[in-house]
Amino acid sequence: MAAMRGFFGGFGLGAVVVVVGSGALSLLMPLPQRPEVGQAPTASAGAPEETTGRAGIETKGNDADLVEAMPKAPVAGGAADELKPLDTAPAAKPSVGAATEGLAGPITTAAAPEVSIGADNPDLPKAPGAGPEAPGTDKGVSIASEPAQPAAPALPETDSGLARLETETHSETPADQVEPAEEAAAAPATEEAAAPRIAALPQAGTDAAPGSSPLGTPVKPLTDREAAPVAAEGPTPLALYSAPFDNAEGRPLMSIILIDDAQSIGAEALADFPYPLTFAIDPTEADAATKMQTYRDAGFEVVLLADLPVAATPQDAEVSLSVWRSEVPEAVAILEGPGSGIQGNRPLSDQVTEIARSAGLGLITESSGLNTVQKLAAREGVPSAVVFRDFDGAGQTPTVMRRFLDQAAFRASQEGTVIMLGRVRPDTVSALLLWGLQDRAQRVALAPVSAVLTHKPEAAPQD
Structure with a gap:
């Protein structure tokens, strides 16, 4: 506490010494000198007095350094002379000669200069010429209202179409309307005996000649034709080469077709297969x-x-199928291949349908849209059907194949028949053997394809 008191006491004493020293220093410093103010200059004798303006503001007069003196006119000899009084009399009008003489009288208009139009002034427009004259009647030209007709061609005396037409025309024309020129031309034509013979032409409204076929007869479309009888005599290949089959229980029919191609296993391995199969043969091999x-x-x-x-x-279809049938003569039907097939164009499919009908073969097509080809074939009386599914064409596993076969069996129970398409492969044969042992396979009757093609659905019972 004593130290603190000593600190504050020293601080206060220092402050007092500074204030006292500053006051003494300010007293010792000299005061600044005031500026001296002189008296205003007095006006000279010749200068005008200054006037005091508004609110005590003095306005300047003329500059005292400038000397103002009255102006004087120069005189001869260099002496100054007083100015003479100004002459205010008006000066005389200037004379302009004969140019103003014509203004005294009335104003007259001069005649316009005459313009001569001729060859000397090519730039001037020429007067228009006379317009075309109105066409008059040329009495020297005569117009015949009834010109002479050319001579008629010579006609034979036989009863031809042209002669009959000429006779009817003259018979209908009154005699008083026949011109003399026409009579003169027709006279030598009838008397000429060496005229060429003209064949008789058919006349409109008359019947055609016996034995001739009328032109323009429309061809009846394939869809409107009635089912024609099979041209082949005796049993057809479909009936002759079909395998025996009996469906005593009346179960839905399911047919399986296997394609035998270059990758197929030997046919000997399928000799003891437990249920019927159908095999498709490629005739080009x-x-x-x-x-x-x-x-x-x-x-x-x-x-x-x-x-x-x-x-x-x-x-092309007619030639190809003729050769192919000779390679596979015991085929019961034509199967559309999974490649380009036969449904590429309508004329082609119609021709294949006609070949199947005339040969007594069945027709099996791939499923395509509304299956129009199969429907037209059935209307033509061709035994036909559609493949429901290709169950191994995409490399399916045996499990997937069996599931497809189950779906086919269900479809057969709904529609009565179904056709499945596969290939002669080890996996396919294995899947068929395993599926045949399941319960689903027992609900359908596995049948050859001929049984499906000739199957007739039972009529629905009537109430």
Whole structure:
């Protein structure tokens, strides 16, 4: 506490010393000098007095350094002289000569200069010429209202169409309207004997000649034709080469077709298969006839596999099927191949349908849209059907194949028949054997394809 008191006491003493020293220093400093103010200059004798303006503000007068003196006019000899009084009399009008003489009288208008129009002034417009004259009547030209007709061609005396038409025309024309020129021209034509003979032409409204066919007869479309009878005599291939089948229990029919191609296993492995199958033979392969005979000896049915180009014509189909049928003569039907098939164009499919009808074969097509080809074939009386599903064409596993077969069995229970398409592969054969042991397979009757093609659905019972 004593230290604090000493600190504050020293601080206060220092402050007092500073204030006292500052006051003494200010007293010792000299005061600044005031500016001296002089008296205002007095006006000279010749300068005008300054006037005091508004609110005590003095206005300046004339500058005292400038000397103002009255102006004087120069005189001869260099002496200054007083100015003379100004002469205010008006000066005389200037004389302009004869130019103003014409202004004294009345103003007259001069005549316009005459303009001469001729060849000397090519730039001036020329006067328009006389307009075209109105056409008059040329009495020297005569117009014949009834010109002479050319001579009629010579006609034979036989009863031709042209002669009969000429006779009827003259008979209808009154005699008083026939011109003399026409009579003169017709006279030598009838007397000429060496005229060429003209064939008789058919006349409108008359019947055609006997034995001739009328032109323009429309062809009846395929959809409107009635089912024509099969041209083949005796049993058809469908009936002749079909495998025996009995459906005593009346179960829905399910047919399985297997394509025998280059990757197929041997037909001998399927000789003891427990239920009927149908095999499709490619007629373009070299051993097509041998394969057909092997399956036929084992008791199976065969069908002819047909793949035609999309741009094929009906003539192409007729030639190709004629050759293919000779390679697979015991086929019961034509099967549309999974490639280009036969539904590429309407004329092609119509031709294949006609070949199947005339040969007594069945027709099996792939499912496509509304299946118009199959419906038209059925209307033509061709035994036909549609493949429900290709169950191994995309490399499906045996499990997937069995599921597809289950779906086909359910479809058969709804529609009465169904056709499935596969290939002769080890996985496919294994899937078929395992599926045949299941309960679902017992609900349908596994049948050859001929039974499906000739199946007739039972009529619904009437109340």
